[in-house]
Amino acid sequence: MANLLNTFSKIVPIQPLKYLVGQKIIFPFYHSISDCPGPHLSQLGFSRNIQNFHSDIAFLLSHFEPVSLNGISEKTAKSRFHISFDDGLSDVYHNAIPFLIDNKLTATVFINSDFVDNKALFYRHKQSLIASQFEQEGILKKVSEVFSTSVENVMQKLMGLTYFETGKLDQIANHIGLDFDQFLKENQPYLTKIQLVEIENAGFVIGNHSRNHPNFNTLNFEEQKKQILETEDFIKANFHQTESVFSFPFGDENIKNELFSWIYEELKMKYTFGVSGIKEDDFERHLHRIPMEIGDDKGDSILKSQYLYYLFKMIPGKNRRKR
Numbered sequence: 001m002a003n004l005l006n007t008f009s010k011i012v013p014i015q016p017l018k019y020l021v022g023q024k025i026i027f028p029f030y031h032s033i034s035d036c037p038g039p040h041l042s043q044l045g046f047s048r049n050i051q052n053f054h055s056d057i058a059f060l061l062s063h064f065e066p067v068s069l070n071g072i073s074e075k076t077a078k079s080r081f082h083i084s085f086d087d088g089l090s091d092v093y094h095n096a097i098p099f100l101i102d103n104k105l106t107a108t109v110f111i112n113s114d115f116v117d118n119k120a121l122f123y124r125h126k127q128s129l130i131a132s133q134f135e136q137e138g139i140l141k142k143v144s145e146v147f148s149t150s151v152e153n154v155m156q157k158l159m160g161l162t163y164f165e166t167g168k169l170d171q172i173a174n175h176i177g178l179d180f181d182q183f184l185k186e187n188q189p190y191l192t193k194i195q196l197v198e199i200e201n202a203g204f205v206i207g208n209h210s211r212n213h214p215n216f217n218t219l220n221f222e223e224q225k226k227q228i229l230e231t232e233d234f235i236k237a238n239f240h241q242t243e244s245v246f247s248f249p250f251g252d253e254n255i256k257n258e259l260f261s262w263i264y265e266e267l268k269m270k271y272t273f274g275v276s277g278i279k280e281d282d283f284e285r286h287l288h289r290i291p292m293e294i295g296d297d298k299g300d301s302i303l304k305s306q307y308l309y310y311l312f313k314m315i316p317g318k319n320r321r322k323r
């Protein structure tokens with residue numbers, strides 16, 4: 001079905017789709033904007049090249065109106081869009097922010113407080129960095145020793161490690177002479193506080209993406225709250241945001257209602273964000289976003305696929321997340 005929608009999306013114009021779906025705010029989102037993603041990203045696929053990013057923005061501007069987070073609740077007959085970036089990567093500062101400013105646009109930049117100023121490396125980025133060393137002679141063999149497995153199984157074992165097995169990634173790095181701290185220092189993959197202040201001064205929103213990016217459905221309620229609160233305190237201490245917003249690391253799959261209620265009622269956050277495309281939600285303040293880093297597909301095709309998918313799900317009523 002996805003393939004069929006994808007093919008159809010290349011020939012159908014956006015206008016009738018917008019008409020059929022009705023007035024919507026869409027939320028395209030990215031992680032990295034780069035023509036040459038670093039080794040911490042190269043094995044993961046969450047990056048968009050600069051030309052595709054520029055084309056995405058041009059397409060959005062020709063069919064939708066940009067809206068700030070504060071403007072979302074305003075009623076209008078226009079279809080609108082708001083862009084965001086997850087994981088606080090520095091290539092966004094270099095390759096996306098200046099272009100957005102030139103086009104008089106702002107966005108929301110979601111950060112993990114542990115990674116700001118390149119103090120720590122996200123465990124998924126550690127996995128990618130290790131995998132990117134496999135081309136070097138003898139590395140694959142060495143990693144297979146740590147897993148006590150054959151070289152054929154190493155990639156699967158490595159990429160299958162979870163947040164709770166970060167220690168294993170450190171052990172592997174040590175075994176192959178890979179220094180994560182040195183990588184952070186030399187490559188500066190994450191945004192710094194100074195860059196974030198500059199971004200904030202240009203009118204962008206700094207949002208919360210948890211302290212160090214665990215999958216929230218593997219944490220208990222107390223751990224979930226701690227992850228959010230620590231980054232919330234960090235944002236409050238360093239920036240001047242008037243509203244708080246949170247995007248779930250790895251999305252909102254199997255997240256219990258008690259966490260949503262706590263976020264809205266106790267923390268008084270304005271919005272939360274997921275990654276399920278175009279979708280309504282029983283929690284009105286939970287907004288679903290469209291992943292835009294789908295290979296080399298053109299932005300118009302990705303967005304039209306999402307509209308078609310939404311229409312397809314309208315009939316069985318599956319385009320709303322029931323809570």
Ligand SMILES: [Zn+2]
Nearest residue numbers: 086087249250
């Ligand atoms: Zn993320």
